[in-house]
Amino acid sequence: GENVEQHLSTLSVQEGDSAVIKCTYSDSASNYFPWYKQELGKGPQLIIDIRSNVGEKKDQRIAVTLNKTAKHFSLHITETQPEDSAVYFCAASTGGGSARQLTFGSGTQLTVLP
Amino acid sequence: GAGVSQSPRYKVAKRGQDVALRCDPISGHVSLFWYQQALGQGPEFLTYFQNEAQLDKSGLPSDRFFAERPEGSVSTLKIQRTQQEDSAVYLCASSLEFGREGSNTGELFFGEGSRLTVL
Numbered sequence: 001g002e003n004v005e006q007h008l009s010t011l012s013v014q015e016g017d018s019a020v021i022k023c024t025y026s027d028s029a030s031n032y033f034p035w036y037k038q039e040l041g042k043g044p045q046l047i048i049d050i051r052s053n054v055g056e057k058k059d060q061r062i063a064v065t066l067n068k069t070a071k072h073f074s075l076h077i078t079e080t081q082p083e084d085s086a087v088y089f090c091a092a093s094t095g096g097g098s099a100r101q102l103t104f105g106s107g108t109q110l111t112v113l114p
Numbered sequence: 115g116a117g118v119s120q121s122p123r124y125k126v127a128k129r130g131q132d133v134a135l136r137c138d139p140i141s142g143h144v145s146l147f148w149y150q151q152a153l154g155q156g157p158e159f160l161t162y163f164q165n166e167a168q169l170d171k172s173g174l175p176s177d178r179f180f181a182e183r184p185e186g187s188v189s190t191l192k193i194q195r196t197q198q199e200d201s202a203v204y205l206c207a208s209s210l211e212f213g214r215e216g217s218n219t220g221e222l223f224f225g226e227g228s229r230l231t232v233l
Contacts, residue, residue, distance in 0.1 A: 004156075006156075009154075032220065034220075034221075036222075036224075041226065042226055043118070043205055043207070043224025043225050043226050043227055044157065044205075044222075044224050045224065046221045046222065049220075049221075089156050089157070091156075093220075095220065100145075100162060100170070102159070102222070103159070104156030104157050104158070105156050106154070106155050106156050107154070107155065107156050
């Protein structure tokens, strides 16, 4: 089955700096890669996703890039703000956008320092 | 409410007790998922329903775990004879699926979870 690795368990950045969180996946058939943000005591919430037919997607301060050859994808947050502090989970699926067969990484705690 | 609702938010059980966790998904969402989230880890898939049909239960860790969604809406996750290793947050998520063509039907909408502590 799919194995999603999120190598950084914690990341601290200064407010206003950029943050990059990278994930690798094992199944070359994976074609859908969402990122979820989880605040303390809350459930994860989708912030951005990308399908395998594109290499990059951007939404205001956040962007995701995908390298299918190397089987890794990254979340980029620019101009970080204190409210960006949370745990970020990457995930991968072979379901082409379906929520089924979604495998999550172990999460990265992002702390934005004022 | 507009979101996924889970109850209870917190449950403390003595080892060996049975527990039942409830999930009320977003109205109209066809798909419902249960995930287990251990401390410091990502959600791990337990089981999946499409309407009332349980299509995948491959993630249930043992036969002590049972889930149902009899009318295709509210779902209950039951854990019998709880063990300490069952301590975790149990997340329920629903998804539109089979939505309008071109819409992102795969987005999971999570509840806030039920934190189970087994003593």
